[in-house]
Amino acid sequence: MNSGMSLIVRTVTRLVYGLALVFGFYVIMHGHLTPGGGFQGGAVVASAFALLLVAFGAAGIKGRLNHHLLQTLEEIGALAFLALGFVGIGTAFFYNLLANSGSLFGGPVPLGPNAGVFNAGGTLPLMNWAVGLKVMTGIAAIVIAMLIGARKEETE
Amino acid sequence: MTALTNHAPVLLIAIPLLGAFAVPLIGKLGRQARNTFVGLIALITAAFAGLLAAHIFGQAGAPSLYVLGGHQGFGIPLPSGLSVPIRIILEVDGMGAFMALITALIMLTGAFFSFSYWKERSGGTLFYSLLMLLTAGIFGMELTGDMFNFFVFLEITSIAACGLIGFRVWLKTSQEAGFKVMALYTLSGLFVLLAVGLLYGQYGGLNIAYLASALTGSTIDIVALGLLLTGLALKAGAVPLHMWAPDAYGEAPAPMSAVLVANSQASLYGLFRILFTLFGLTISVGALGWILIVLALLTIFVGVTMALIQNDIKRLIAYSAVSQIGYMLLGVGVGLAVSAAKPDFGFVAMQGGIFHMLNDAACIGLLFFVSGVIIRATGTRDLNRMGGLAHSMKWTSVLFIIGAFALAGVPPFNGFASKFLIYEASFKLSPFLAVIAILSSILLLAVFVKVFQAAFLGAKQEGIGGEVPMGMMVPMVALALVVIVFGLFPGFFVDKIVTPAANALWYGRDAYIGLVLGGG
Known part of the structure; x- marks a missing residue:
């Protein structure tokens, strides 16, 4: 069980893993333009991690996904989200300070129907990244914790 | 500033x-x-609660609005001249500020009590994380002006509370209580979510003030109200939906039992907010008031009689905590039943019920802390196997007497002040209500005499350490001071903070709506 699954599954995982990561990061990155966002993209990335765990087993990925590192990253993601909320406190909590500022993600948004401007949205894309980081590491940490729990029960 | x-x-x-x-x-x-960081966060939070309360009570409980993420108001004006309230808002009035004070008091004392309580145990870090999360959720429920955010914060408190109740995973009973509470809290959350969905489907808004102005009292509104009433009564632990409360309060670490009571009170606050501000007089308040009164009498009576037969000190105090929820429901239920005619005694009943929330938080918090001290000293929760603690813990036994007398409504402690208002006003509606309430208070005194006799009196036992450390003593003394000061000068506090809070519910509906939608 812990040594992972069959050669077919592992080969497919090798192929799909990168695609899943790219798709997850795309969903996070375009969260302010297309359906999805930090939570959904983070869940997609975490599912790629879960795929690795299922295909290669806990032994196979030993050391590459560190439980403590994931937890730390999760907390950093949450703190970054809150920090972005505090950035606008001069006006109001969660005030979008970067919108229309001309700097990073501060591009102007044209009126009317358009294809979507990537360089717009102000703090929203950054918040998506913060939430994405929290969700991908959080769910990965939960999956690993459950795997450790299951392994303990097996050995008992 | x-x-x-x-x-x-x-x-x-x-x-x-x-x-x-x-x-x-x-x-x-x-x-x-x-510990320094947690203490600092707790102190800063409490300071902000004090600041907010000073501001709100400074303007006699009139509501204040906070709009997240924007400076140009929160409505989007349409060409037709209507304005759709879409931004996330926090709306605080006298009642919300009053609840924030209670939460801050319990969170602050609970956090500082925990520092000494967890000294010899490991895993405290996640405990503090959950405590802070629970606090954030409770504050959110009390301050939000949006039905959906209310649901979100309700779920945050549910998740954090389950973590705290089942925190001692090495105990089977703790795991069981955590699971039970998780199932029932989820049920309560789903009831609230369904009700919010029904309201949103009808009126296309989630803002409490907007919904309140649009409500017509249709059948679907009544269904939503029924769902909200059930869900929040379940979360508040009112009989017959109290089955989780003894397990939850009993199995959580002692300082957290007090915070869980504050959590139940926040649900009760949500119920009052929905009844008075959201629905107001669009429904037949008389019948609804009597439903609350029947729930209240059941809660009081069942809570006290169940407490009487317990031999486990934590469960005993847990059942007493359940019975106190009944007194708050009774006060506000009497107020609601007569809120169409608005006679004077209805307002007194509201004052009593609301004042009792603060008083109950202080004395039940004190009692839970003392129970934590007792369990720590004797290593058991069974009343039959402890005794003689008064020999080595003089101050703790005095604090226990203060808490117990206050909870049973003995003058000059704070429980008497609020219970007296409730007795007086409910007597005006029906003498039967006052009889049950007074009788149950007397039974409650009997309950705590039993605990005092079992735990503190008797021959000195071997192996009991001395008085508790300073870190646990200071929070207990602080709560005892609240109990005594509020008992000695009830008039001052009723005037300054309870009346604005009761006003906000009783008369404040138009002001609450008007602040958001203009006019009013």
Whole structure:
């Protein structure tokens, strides 16, 4: 069980893993333009991690996904989200300070129907990244914790 | 200072949330750094609660609005001239500020009590993280002006509370209680979500003030009200939906039992907010008031009689806590039943019920802390196997007497002040109500005489240490001071903070709506 699954599954995982990561990061990155966002993209990335765990087993990925590192990253993601909320406190909590500022993600948004401007949205894309980081590491940490729990029960 | 006051509502939610996520990181630096950080966060949060309360009670409980993420108001004006309220808002009035004070008091004393309580145990870091998360959720429920956000914060408190109740995973009973509470809290959350969905489907808005102005009292509104009433009564632990409460309060670590009571009170607050501000007179308040009164009498009576037969000290205090929820429901239920005609005694009943929330939080918190001290000293929760603690713990036994007398409504403690208002006003509606309430208070005194006799009196036992450390003594003394001061000068506090809170529910509906939608 812990040594992972069959050669077919592992080969497919090798192929799909990168695609899943790219798709997850795309969903996070375009969260302010297309359906999805930090939570959904983070869940997609975490599912790629879960795929690795299922295909290669806990032994196979030993050391590459560190439980403590994931937890730390999760907390950093949450703190970054809150920090972005505090950035606008001069006006109001969660005030979008970067919108229309001309700097990073501060591009102007044209009126009317358009294809979507990537360089717009102000703090929203950054918040998506913060939430994405929290969700991908959080769910990965939960999956690993459950795997450790299951392994303990097996050995008992 | 004004800037801080203006931002106080959102900071009350954001700062504990910041604490919740930063505690695990700071915890890596060691126990001392973590405790300092938690203490600092707790103090800052309490200071903001005080600041907010001073501001709101300074304007006699009139509501204040905080709009997240924008400065140009929160409506989007349409060409037709109508304005659709879409932004996330926090709306604080006398009642919300009053509840924030209660939460701050219990959170602060609970956090400081925990520092000594967890000294000899490991795993405290996640405990503080959950405590901060629970605090943020409770503040959110009390300050939000949006039905959906109310549901979100309700779920945050549910998740954090389940974590705290089942925190001692090495105990089977703790796991069981955590699971039970998780199932029932989820049920309560789903009831509320369904009700919010029904309201949204009808009126296309989630803002409490907007919904209140649009409500027509249709059948679907009544269904939504029924769902909200059931869900929140379940979360508040009112009989017959109290089955989780003894397990939850009993199995949670002692300082957290007090915070869980504050959590139940926040649900009760939500219920009152929905009944008075959201629905107001669009429904037949008389019948609804009597439903609350029947729930209240059941809660009082069942809570006290169940407490009488317990031999486990934590469960005994847990059942007493359940019975106290009944007194709050009774006061506000009497007020609601007559709120169409608005006679004077209805307002007195509201004052009593609301004042009792604060009083109950202080004395039940004190009793839970003392129970934690007793369990720590004797290593058992069974009343038959403890005794003689008064020999070595003189101050703790005095504190226990203060808490017990206050809870049973013995003058000159604070429980008497609020219960007397409730007795007086409910007698005006029906003498039968007052009889049950007084009888149950007397039974409650009998309950605590039994505990005092079992735990503190009797021959000195071997192996019991001396008085509790300073870190646990200070929070207990602080709560005892609240109990005594509020008992000695009830008139002052009723005037300054309880009346604005009761006003906000009783008369404040138009002001609450008007602040958001203009006019009014």
